[in-house]
Amino acid sequence: MNVQAFTRGPSSALLLVNFALERGLSPTRLLAGCAVSLEVLQDPNTLLLAAQELRLVSNLLQLLGHPPGLGYEVGARYHFSTYGLFGYGLISSATPADALNLALRFLPLTYAFASIDYRLERDLGVLVFGAPPVADPQMAGFLLERDMAAAAVLMKEIVGEDFSLARLTRRAAPPADRAASDVSRVLGRVPEYRAAQDSLAFDRRFLDRALPQANPLTVAMCEQLCRQLLERRQAHQSTAALVRQHLEALPAGRVADLPDMARLARTSVRTLKRRLQEEGTSYRQVLAEQRGARALELLGNRALSLTRIAEELGFSDLSSFSQSFKRWFGVAPSAYRRGPPG
Secondary structure, eight states: OOGGGBOBOSHHHHHHHHHHHHTTOOHHHHTTTSSOOHHHHTOTTOOBOHHHHHHHHHHHHHHHTOOTTHHHHHHTTOOGGGGTHHHHHHHTSSSHHHHHHHHHHTGGGGTOOSEEEEEEETTEEEEEEEOOSOSOHHHHHHHHHHHHHHHHHHHHHHHOTTOOOSEEEOSSOOOSOGGGOOHHHHHSSOOBOSOSSEEEEEEGGGGGSOOTTOOHHHHHHHHHHHHHHHHHHBOOOOHHHHHHHHHHHSOTTOOOOHHHHHHHTTSOHHHHHHHHHHTTOOHHHHHHHHHHHHHHHHHTOTTSOHHHHHHHTTOSSHHHHHHHHHHHHSSOHHHHHHOSOO
């Protein structure tokens, strides 16, 4: 299931904004390019594209300077109440095993970007996390940390205060600055690095206990509403629109080539080319349209030099940007910024 094919509520984005505001970041800079305002995020009926939240994450990481372990710190704030009705369905389940089954069935309602699978390993239950499908490795690392921490917090809130991890594995190498990472504080376990998978393992007996707030009527109602919500939130997008969504989510200065985009869209290069051709376009054309629209937006900010704009759009130099802009709009960017004579 591709979670990016679903729209999402504003709770996760608002949580990220509040985290940033506590650190003195400007809301204007934080929400730049997200096509949403702080007021809109505070409306519980707002629906966002995955690309909007990804752009917010990209801005947050750039403004904070990509500190190691940030994803764990943010993920620790994702309590069951963050997930609204879905969260109450989880804690109303008969057992943690039922809650876990419900969570995996309705994964797009959790705000996770990583894929999550559950498997058994002797006496352990193991949650295995797949890499989030984003091109920027730093953003992917943040999202993976966030989703793993959020899952651990949710498990503790469902199972009880005595819940603990038996093992935490990470495919990544150990961070250079171990002191800067709050992994053990947040997750209660020092990770085993350079492992075969990113995973959280726990005693499977935790899943069998009866939950004190179990309510079958609440769970049945939540399941029905979650199914309806999932159907409404499934974004029926064209392939071109999906490509634009991924392009919008890329950090400034990053350009995805066709193989990169195929990986982000979880398809083959051949299939991506065919689907775009069926819609009367091509990846090259969609990329040019997106870069052109972004160029016009940046040119409106006179505080940015043309060289800086070229860098933000992923061009190697100002000359390449100028040539492309003239091909798109028939005029050089410097002339466009000056406006018509007279």
